Amino acid sequence: MRYSKFKPETYIPRIIDSQVQVLLDTFGGIELCGPRWSGKSWTAQSFGESVTRVDESEQIYMDDPQLALVGDTPHVIDEWQDIPAIWNIVRHRIDDSANKPGQFILTGSSTPPEDEKRHSGAGRIARLRMHTMSLAETGDSTGAVSLLGLFEDSFQPAQSHIDLTDLANIVCRGGWPALQTKKLADPRAVTDEYLNALFDVSMPRAGKSPLLSRRIAASLARNVATSATLGTVRDDIAAFDNIAPVDGTISSYLEEFRRNYFIEELSGWDAPIRSKSRLRTKPKRYFCDTSLVASLLGVDSSRLLKDGQLFGLLIESLCIHDLSVYVSALPKSYGGSLRYYADADGLEVDAIIELMDGRWAAIEIKMGESKVEDAAANLIRVARKVAANPAARNPKPSFMAVLLGKGTMARRRRSDGIYVIPIDTLGA
CATH class of the missing domain: 3.40.50.300 (P-loop containing nucleotide triphosphate hydrolases)
Structure with a gap:
């Protein structure tokens, strides 16, 4: 370099x-x-x-x-x-x-x-x-399992080293470079200042209300990692103020959030490259850093450990964040390489990676080892659906994996070839 x-x-x-x-x-x-x-x-x-x-x-x-x-x-x-x-x-x-x-x-x-x-x-x-720092960049992941290596059928088992308490602290601290090079008494001060700068300076410059900006952001945080509709956001705001903005107003705020790289959207995927469902599937919304969700919802790591549902959504957000960083470094990736899958039969897969040469991979994200079997069953179902679709030109995935917040060891299951990978072992 x-x-x-x-x-x-x-x-x-x-x-x-x-x-x-x-x-x-x-x-x-x-x-x-x-x-x-x-x-x-x-x-x-x-x-x-x-x-x-x-x-x-x-x-x-x-x-x-x-x-x-x-x-x-x-x-x-x-x-x-x-x-x-x-x-x-x-x-x-x-x-x-x-x-x-x-x-x-x-x-x-x-x-x-x-x-x-x-x-x-x-x-x-x-x-x-650019994104905030991934776990491989902050040193919280060993990076022993290479995403590129998985596409090239190169893999070695690796030991996980973090527990749920570590994970909760990482989620609330986030990947801000300033928090990696020095110890701060209150890391949340960084996220609070970020939010203040966005809501009180950047949004008013664009003609937006600081208060409504905060209300919409709080609703997005409550519905993080989902494809929440404008109606859901509108109802959340009405619960605060008894006055609901029109959908066009909410859309204009979401667009300004995107322009400021505050939120990121994960589009839907279907195997046929010209499939209309790629355009019709509602995007899932994530924040540029998990710490912003914790700050907007007013939770710290100790409270997160007591709220399994929210913790699970933030672990998914963390995994999608890190996958975004690693996928962008793949030689054959493009702007829409990372997506998610959802179909009319209720089958969902958290992350699909599609490369320009047609290779693809499916990844399910779970909090811990107890959900590996369910996740593996989902992955097998989606692989079979793609294989049975005559319009899909590349029916066989390069690999399938279950990405865990807390796991024991990165390994490949002998029964079905699916990888089980703790997030603290994954890297580019």
Whole structure:
């Protein structure tokens, strides 16, 4: 890895680093986008030779956006979205240099509203989505079981080392880089400050009410890891205020949450690539970090251990979060590689990974070992359904796995070939 001299001393290497290196060698610019405080600026700085921090001198760059491009390359432009005009100027500079690779690294914590005057940047600026840290990055997972290895039929058993108390603490702490490099007396202060910045600053900038933003977010937290309808959210808000916003209003808030990378949606999957059910299945919603759910619901790790249902949903959220990080590093992955399965017969599978070459895998997520048999039965059912569908061109999964919050050992079952993998053994 070719880090620059500006790499922070306490920088923890990220899984995305290798992708940053490859894209810098290929494109004139790259954009690191994702939630605030997920580590975008430090990752960009670790590869950059100079930095412009737009949010520190916003008026200067508003008066003359060209000034944001001044510096040695690769030049980092941090929080470019505060001055959207910067994007086209960067794109023109790349064009003028005949697309010379490795010129700019842009970071963005939100996506500006669509503007017909802003070019997509296709072919000039590559986009990389960052997440908060996975367990493999924080050191809470050994990473002994490689997701890529599973697709390549390479696997070795591995011992789990965390218990439910550890898991509850991890869920409430989250994957914020600031909480990995130093001990804070109250880690929740980070999530509370994140939420305050979102609700009291970012949402009002977009013309949204801080109070309604909090109400909608609380409803989403209560319904995390589900495909809750707008009606469900509306009813939750009415229970607070006796006044229910219309669905269009709720949708506009959800869109702003997505633009700020606050929530993420997991789309439905069907084996035929042109299946209409891929578009018709309601997405499941997750937060960018599990700690935000705990904060919004006002629970700590001790309370979480007493609420098995909520704990189970947050373990699912944690597993989907980490799978998102690991899947994005797979050589043949694309933006929609991670999905979930649900059909009219009531059969559901928590995660489906589909690669560009047609290979796919099915993963069920459970809290502990007692649910492995049920999960394995679900996986076998979905594999048989896909195999029986004449429109499915790749009927056989590369692998099937049960991903556990708390398990004993990562292993492959002799009876059906299904892997059982504790989350603290999984990595990219």
